[in-house]
Amino acid sequence: MTCVADEDDPFPDDDCLFSETFSQDNVYSLLGEELNIRQVFGANLGVAASVWEAALHLCRYFGEQSVQLAGKRIIELGAGTGVVGILAARLGAEVTLTDLPLALPQLEANVSANMPSSGWPSSPPAVLPLSWGEDHMNFPSDWDLVLCADIIYLPETYPQLVETLAHLCKNGALVYLSSKMRKEHKTPSFYEEHLPRRFNVELMHRDDKQNNNIYKATLRTDS
Numbered sequence: 001m002t003c004v005a006d007e008d009d010p011f012p013d014d015d016c017l018f019s020e021t022f023s024q025d026n027v028y029s030l031l032g033e034e035l036n037i038r039q040v041f042g043a044n045l046g047v048a049a050s051v052w053e054a055a056l057h058l059c060r061y062f063g064e065q066s067v068q069l070a071g072k073r074i075i076e077l078g079a080g081t082g083v084v085g086i087l088a089a090r091l092g093a094e095v096t097l098t099d100l101p102l103a104l105p106q107l108e109a110n111v112s113a114n115m116p117s118s119g120w121p122s123s124p125p126a127v128l129p130l131s132w133g134e135d136h137m138n139f140p141s142d143w144d145l146v147l148c149a150d151i152i153y154l155p156e157t158y159p160q161l162v163e164t165l166a167h168l169c170k171n172g173a174l175v176y177l178s179s180k181m182r183k184e185h186k187t188p189s190f191y192e193e194h195l196p197r198r199f200n201v202e203l204m205h206r207d208d209k210q211n212n213n214i215y216k217a218t219l220r221t222d223s
Helices: 053-064 083-090 101-113 155-168 187-197
Strands: 022-030 033-041 073-077 094-099 126-129 145-149 174-180 199-207 212-219
Touching: 022 053, 022 083, 033 083, 033 101, 053 083, 053 145, 053 174, 053 199, 053 212, 073 083, 073 155, 083 094, 083 101, 083 145, 094 101, 101 126, 155 187, 155 199, 155 212, 174 187, 187 199, 187 212
Parallel strands: 073 094, 073 145, 094 126, 145 174
Antiparallel strands: 022 033, 174 212, 199 212
């Protein structure tokens, strides 16, 4: 293995994060649920393979703030391993997990591995491809929550992400975004410049040790 993902720099200079393909299974205890999450590391999946700390921060924040997930219609963008959306589905939400096509087999495998013995309390999470700014119009706008965990790292995608979020939130959805604030990837500029052009943005939680922020956003009525 010659490329290794790092929390501070998930995008090394090489074109790949991992030259070999291997998997790693981890059990995460979150909000009273035990999730078995497989991470398949390889050159194709890149950053989508990992359970990033920002995702775990968002899950814990929901528990600490008693955010109601049961019965909600939720879509997760850039779901990666699916840990956030799968947890929401285990807690009774109706969940759609989205990512680029290459990441979908890992998502589908983790959904299957985490079906409760008594079945999903609402419905099995749907797994669908979504490329921001390209096929977002294929999705409805009637969500309750839109979840985003550590997906703010490529500045060239920021306008497309805002466009996608605006479409998904047209009927009043609330967005939760959890991000490691990587200055080298201009993550702060997304929250200070790009997102506020269309959304009201509020910082809800700051973890100085992990350099992780959690934001809440709603579509502006004048946007």
